[in-house]
Amino acid sequence: MVLEIKVPHGNDFTVLKPLIPVVVSYILSFIYIGIYWNNHHHMMHTVKHVTGGILWANLHLLFWLSLVPFVTGWIGENHFDPIPMALYGFILLMAAIAYFILRSLIISSQGENSLLARAVGNDIKGKISPILYLLAIASNFVSQWISGALYILVALIWLIPDKRIEIIIREEIETKHTKTRSKPS
Amino acid sequence: MVLEIKVPHGNDFTVLKPLIPVVVSYILSFIYIGIYWNNHHHMMHTVKHVTGGILWANLHLLFWLSLVPFVTGWIGENHFDPIPMALYGFILLMAAIAYFILRSLIISSQGENSLLARAVGNDIKGKISPILYLLAIASNFVSQWISGALYILVALIWLIPDKRIEIIIREEIETKHTKTRSKPS
Amino acid sequence: MVLEIKVPHGNDFTVLKPLIPVVVSYILSFIYIGIYWNNHHHMMHTVKHVTGGILWANLHLLFWLSLVPFVTGWIGENHFDPIPMALYGFILLMAAIAYFILRSLIISSQGENSLLARAVGNDIKGKISPILYLLAIASNFVSQWISGALYILVALIWLIPDKRIEIIIREEIETKHTKTRSKPS
Amino acid sequence: MVLEIKVPHGNDFTVLKPLIPVVVSYILSFIYIGIYWNNHHHMMHTVKHVTGGILWANLHLLFWLSLVPFVTGWIGENHFDPIPMALYGFILLMAAIAYFILRSLIISSQGENSLLARAVGNDIKGKISPILYLLAIASNFVSQWISGALYILVALIWLIPDKRIEIIIREEIETKHTKTRSKPS
Numbered sequence: 001m002v003l004e005i006k007v008p009h010g011n012d013f014t015v016l017k018p019l020i021p022v023v024v025s026y027i028l029s030f031i032y033i034g035i036y037w038n039n040h041h042h043m044m045h046t047v048k049h050v051t052g053g054i055l056w057a058n059l060h061l062l063f064w065l066s067l068v069p070f071v072t073g074w075i076g077e078n079h080f081d082p083i084p085m086a087l088y089g090f091i092l093l094m095a096a097i098a099y100f101i102l103r104s105l106i107i108s109s110q111g112e113n114s115l116l117a118r119a120v121g122n123d124i125k126g127k128i129s130p131i132l133y134l135l136a137i138a139s140n141f142v143s144q145w146i147s148g149a150l151y152i153l154v155a156l157i158w159l160i161p162d163k164r165i166e167i168i169i170r171e172e173i174e175t176k177h178t179k180t181r182s183k184p185s
Numbered sequence: 186m187v188l189e190i191k192v193p194h195g196n197d198f199t200v201l202k203p204l205i206p207v208v209v210s211y212i213l214s215f216i217y218i219g220i221y222w223n224n225h226h227h228m229m230h231t232v233k234h235v236t237g238g239i240l241w242a243n244l245h246l247l248f249w250l251s252l253v254p255f256v257t258g259w260i261g262e263n264h265f266d267p268i269p270m271a272l273y274g275f276i277l278l279m280a281a282i283a284y285f286i287l288r289s290l291i292i293s294s295q296g297e298n299s300l301l302a303r304a305v306g307n308d309i310k311g312k313i314s315p316i317l318y319l320l321a322i323a324s325n326f327v328s329q330w331i332s333g334a335l336y337i338l339v340a341l342i343w344l345i346p347d348k349r350i351e352i353i354i355r356e357e358i359e360t361k362h363t364k365t366r367s368k369p370s
Numbered sequence: 371m372v373l374e375i376k377v378p379h380g381n382d383f384t385v386l387k388p389l390i391p392v393v394v395s396y397i398l399s400f401i402y403i404g405i406y407w408n409n410h411h412h413m414m415h416t417v418k419h420v421t422g423g424i425l426w427a428n429l430h431l432l433f434w435l436s437l438v439p440f441v442t443g444w445i446g447e448n449h450f451d452p453i454p455m456a457l458y459g460f461i462l463l464m465a466a467i468a469y470f471i472l473r474s475l476i477i478s479s480q481g482e483n484s485l486l487a488r489a490v491g492n493d494i495k496g497k498i499s500p501i502l503y504l505l506a507i508a509s510n511f512v513s514q515w516i517s518g519a520l521y522i523l524v525a526l527i528w529l530i531p532d533k534r535i536e537i538i539i540r541e542e543i544e545t546k547h548t549k550t551r552s553k554p555s
Numbered sequence: 556m557v558l559e560i561k562v563p564h565g566n567d568f569t570v571l572k573p574l575i576p577v578v579v580s581y582i583l584s585f586i587y588i589g590i591y592w593n594n595h596h597h598m599m600h601t602v603k604h605v606t607g608g609i610l611w612a613n614l615h616l617l618f619w620l621s622l623v624p625f626v627t628g629w630i631g632e633n634h635f636d637p638i639p640m641a642l643y644g645f646i647l648l649m650a651a652i653a654y655f656i657l658r659s660l661i662i663s664s665q666g667e668n669s670l671l672a673r674a675v676g677n678d679i680k681g682k683i684s685p686i687l688y689l690l691a692i693a694s695n696f697v698s699q700w701i702s703g704a705l706y707i708l709v710a711l712i713w714l715i716p717d718k719r720i721e722i723i724i725r726e727e728i729e730t731k732h733t734k735t736r737s738k739p740s
Binding site: 003005007008009010011012013016027030031034038159 | 240241244247248251252255258259262263266267268269272
Binding site: 188190192193194195196197198201212215216219223344 | 610611614617618621622625628629632633636637638639642
């Protein structure tokens with residue numbers, strides 16, 4: 001995580017007050033990057049055959065995520081003004097698309113019956129998120145409160161403990177255990 | 186570790202003098218983060234069944250720890266003034282609570298007989314720390330010396346080589362060895 | 371990745387305009403470092419006998435790559451002026467040479483029949499790159515557009531999914547599987 | 556690595572000239588940290604029984620190494636003036652002592668016949684380095700050229716490919732292979 005809050009000059013709570021939008025944007029981006037980090041980590045564990053395409057799709061995702069600290073700093077310093085907020089949404093949208101491309105490449109290379117394909121299922125979360133990002137970017141020019149609420153909504157949707165991840169991990173572990181147990185017999 | 190000390194202008198010891206509070210706060214935070222890093226690393230090794238809850242409790246802990254460099258810089262720049270010192274204690278308190286939540290979730294998911302549950306035991310250190318943090322935050326408005334002494338005390342309590350960690354690691358290794366040895370028989 | 375874009379002051383697209391050269395140099399360096407990171411990661415996996423020489427050749431490569439963020443920032447801040455662009459090319463050239471030395475040492479220590487030696491083959495990409503870097507450094511004093519185009523060309527050459535990497539990884543995995551399968555029999 | 560060179564303003568070689576001492580100190584510290592990183596990495600691999608003492612000795616070493624970027628920046632900005640150079644030597648001396656403590660703890664916990672104990676042998680390099688650091692700190696107040704030459708000498712002593720490391724790694728790998736081969740029989 002390269003998110004950063006600059007140390008203020010002064011020694012009381014009044015110098016912290018202008019930091020409030022910085023902290024709010026920090027928390028929001030921390031959750032987003034945490035979600036990607038968790039899901040990405042587990043998705044990469046299901047990969048059995050790495051291809052050049054997967055490597056570049058992975059780099060593409062990292063590129064957009066690497067820009068999150070920059071836009072986070074920009075919306076924090078400008079109190080959620082429309083243009084920075086729109087760029088923030090654009091970077092998140094591109095990261096969501098990059099994640100979708102990476103996942104599709106992994107599934108197509110592993111076969112439709114793979115662990116990941118079954119665990120992802122119809123993937124409502126993945127389909128709703130880009131639409132909500134687009135709505136947030138657009139609504140942002142009407143009111144930043146609607147836009148902000150939509151960004152928080154996407155974060156909350158993903159914060160709900162994801163049964164799919166747990167299923168992937170459990171199957172993974174069980175597969176390993178079965179293999180280990182059956183190996184010497 | 187993202188703790189940082191800014192390079193001073195000037196080439197003698199006089200320019201290092203104003204850095205003394207910065208270095209003191211640096212050492213204190215280095216020990217705190219080192220303690221968390223060590224304990225966290227070993228606790229995560231005892232996890233056999235990862236759940237969504239554990240993932241988020243882990244992210245929650247990382248969130249508070251990620252704010253330690255910020256408050257460390259703030260107390261260092263303000264020579265341990267009351268408000269920065271209180272915020273420092275608050276962040277450490279929240280990290281201690283986050284750590285407690287993470288550990289409880291891991292123990293409840295692994296069963297009361299798990300390695301971690303036995304190793305933690307009645308956990309005096311974990312119960313005393315939050316109380317000492319609260320005392321440090323309060324006493325800070327009377328005298329920062331009492332508050333500072335309490336922060337150092339918590340660090341010292343945890344610096345005593347922890348027999349529990351060694352027990353966990355030893356049992357871990359022995360379990361692995363036993364498994365390896367008994368596997369092909 | 372230590373590439374960084376400074377948060378601008380101001381809240382509209384006009385403050386982003388001066389950032390365009392910064393972003394362009396950021397993207398270019400991101401691709402270069404991504405290419406090295408991917409190839410390096412897989413090359414190191416083929417190493418079976420680590421020697422002191424390999425360790426130092428590895429450190430030598432990391433040294434030049436660690437300077438990429440510095441020259442990236444310099445060309446971005448100076449809108450691709452000739453001298454920064456020449457230094458950029460020089461650092462990339464040295465990194466390419468360091469990579470060549472590392473690879474040669476690995477191949478010579480693993481034997482000509484090793485996985486890496488077969489996968490690398492006649493290595494056209496590795497031989498063309500330094501020549502293109504030299505051309506870019508020289509042409510840069512005539513026109514930065516030619517120089518910039520040559521840097522992008524090298525990046526594109528390496529972006530083409532590399533069949534060699536896939537072959538290495540596939541053979542690696544298959545070798546492991548074969549070992550695992552044949553172990554208990 | 557957190558070593559950093561600030562991007563200069565200006566677009567020609569004249570702005571790079573004041574960076575020469577910064578780059579020289581950067582290279583020196585890069586080699587030092589690279590040496591520690593390589594040796595530390597391999598030493599930790601020989602540890603079979605982790606104790607609380609080893610964990611804290613490790614943290615102690617990391618503490619001194621974490622200060623290297625700070626003193627590197629200070630000597631670079633002050634063109635190797637005596638006081639910064641003395642502090643640089645002091646940090647390197649403390650890191651060398653911390654490394655010695657860590658190694659002693661590991662050897663005493665693994666037994667005198669351990670891989671590490673045999674590989675380290677009489678350890679001439681480890682004994683000469685602290686003496687050379689002390690000489691460098693003292694000579695520094697006579698002439699920084701002598702001091703600088705001594706720092707470079709220590710780096711060169713360690714840069715000579717270390718047969719001991721290669722021996723450790725080779726024995727490690729062979730032990731593993733033997734274990735793997737003999738396991739199912």
